Amino acid sequence: MKLHILSDLHCEFADFVPPVVDCDVVVLAGDIHVKSRGARWASLAFSTPVVYAMGNHEHYSGNIDRTHSKLLDAAEAHVHVLENQVLEYGDVQFFCATAWTSLAATGDPVAASWCARDSLNDFRAIRVGEQYRRLRPDDLIARNRETKEWLEAQLSLPFNGKRVVVTHHPPLMKFVSDQGADPHLRAAYGNNWDGLMDFKIDLWIFGHTHEAVDEVVNGVRFVSNPRGYPTEETGFRPDLVVSV
Template sequence: MVVNIALASDLHIELSRSRVPIPDFHPDTDIIILAGDITNSGKKTRNGFERTFEALRERYQQPILYIPGNHEYYGSMLEHQDDIVADLGRKYDIQLLQKRYTDYQDIRFFGCTLWSHFLLNGSEELPWAIRAAERSLADYRAIQYKNGLIKARHTKELFEEHFAWLSDAVRQCPSNIKKVICTHFAPHPVCTAPEYQGDELSPYFINNLDDFIAETKPSAWLFGHTHYNIDTNVHESRLVSNQLGYLRETTHFEPQKLITL
């Protein structure tokens, strides 16, 4: 059976000040994947999770799978936010996939934020990659974790936790089921925008999971976070992002795009 997947991420609805801006997905969509950075619970956020979920459900009846991005935790305690959003999602029949999977037709969708291992440029560059991220990125000033601000070592630990879950879950998947991995953080160096090749912050945005992709061969890996859209193949697996990004960014977001598997 053919399944038409609509993918969107990095909508940053938390920045909107009027009605909730919901993408105009293709009418043939069977299932909607929201791959993170959709909205948050920040004090200045007008269109938070409830208004966003309500607007989505007013417009679409299809199954909606929601994978949290880093921005979902802004203004919140990371340890508690997943439970809060999952509970609210159940009210609107929107399923949060955080270290969870769900089956639809003949596809198993695996979801987690993933976070970063900071090893894009090699282990010898790890200390500098961590230092650059903490110095420059808002995550480390906007997310609470373990009674303080989150640190880069925490997000690296979260990557290890998320990737361990993902590795086990994917390897245990029956061979007759198509595997689609949905994360917010990017899985492969090919996901790097040309202008950020070699950038000191790229190890925060991009992981190098080439060996894992080659071994497990998911049908597709859907992601966001980079504000750079691609649709390409790596080791017979399709890597796709469809990100809106910030106002005045040119990401070539395609709300009508369908990923057909």
């Protein structure tokens, strides 16, 4: 199966017209556009099936508890916006989630939480719950734990075909570079999910870091193909197609 892989298009800053490529499925690994606009954009931009995992920016200027349903409402039938959900297409399973992070990857989740709260726009731009309060680090830690437990349960089930995991946040810290003077800020950008590599996974697609990746680790191929912000050099290949 041929997958056209894209992430971090950030169409809220500059529009993107994808090239026509020979593929069976388009995979979007988050930060396509803010709110439900990414689902509307994908519905118009592609005629092939789309597998879409949300990023953090999809939640900007919105409520994290309502974003998924709004994207579902905006998506046409061929655009599958998935959160902690599996889509089986042909002989391939797609396991999709934003992922977020545990803020524990640098060894001090308290320090990382304070650093992230002070540094990241997520905690100013995203709201939570009926009271529409500001997002807190604990909210993301809980969602990260839920996704990890869900992946462990789903990947434990037998399946004879190919398995593709799609998350916005990286599953391994080897894909997260330094993020500034405070070393604990790195913990807000990725996960130490090395234990998940014990499961049968053929391909893991992610985004968020704005650094292109195509690497095999412990038998799993990891691919990230982010456009990033305007003028940013990320190694983006707009026509990237990967076979699985």
